Amino acid sequence: MDQLMAMRAFTRVVETGNFTRAADSLNLPNATLSKLVKSLEAHLGVRLLHRTTRRVVATPEGQDYYEKASRVLIDIEEIDTSFSASQRRPKGYLRIDIGGSTAREVLIPALPDFLKRYPEIKIDLGVSDRPVDLISGNVDCVIRGGPLNDSSLIARHIGDATMVTCATPGYLKAAGVPAYPDELRNGHKLVSYLSPLTGRAFPFRFIIEGEMRELKTQHHIGVNESNAHLAAAVAGMGIIQTFCYAAKDALKDGTLVEILQAWRPASYPFHVVYPQNRHMTHRLRVFIDWLTEIFPTALRG
CATH class of the missing domain: 1.10.10.10 (Winged helix-like DNA-binding domain superfamily/Winged helix DNA-binding domain)
Structure with a gap:
């Protein structure tokens, strides 16, 4: 044996x-x-x-x-x-899981740089907003935003994403531009992001008088996938709160307009997460080091 x-x-x-x-x-x-x-x-x-x-x-x-x-x-x-x-180039497969809009706007545009640096590494990329079991799914690492609750995992902070509140010009012309966060309660249609884990809507958050406050109100439509969440706002269904990097193109060309900028919520932390009881391979180590290099700027949009 x-x-x-x-x-x-x-x-x-x-x-x-x-x-x-x-x-x-x-x-x-x-x-x-x-x-x-x-x-x-x-x-x-x-x-x-x-x-x-x-x-x-x-x-x-x-x-x-x-x-x-x-x-x-x-x-x-x-x-x-x-x-x-130190004597060999990292090689082999990396299995990575990441949310939809973060894959589209942050990771995938930058991946050619990583693959140019490490041509013998191959990537299997799982794209989903749903939680993934790193152990049973045989995933090397997961890139996610928000608080971390699983103590069996190791997390490395890789950057903070800027949040924006926005809507289409057509929606704002018809419904009016809210001057204060509390005005969102007064008949405005909200496009909420639903937790893929619990199905609950994430509340809109704002910094008011120096404190983070959550605005709990009924949403008009809820979506549990980040690309579709943004698409609902672009379609004029209501007001959305999302990551600046996800909405940057729509904001740049005027499809969406930022509102309530004076009350922008605090930046949202992102981490790369991997199992603590699994050896960190050379290829995973260089990938994580690369993430910490490119993500801080890319996440700000």
């Missing part, structure tokens, strides 16, 4: 909860991965995994072994990386 490979196979099964996904992520046949795990269980003399028709989960002994084995594998990979990273 190749014990090191068996440990890798077992930890990946625990992380993905599935033999097929684990085998795919390690580029192994299913039968080979299953044999490695069974050999490891025989070697240790304990049952490490409990198999059901839907999912594979670690037994109590398996969870204990997973935590110890993960630390060993990380240490080994860090030793290898420390000796080899």
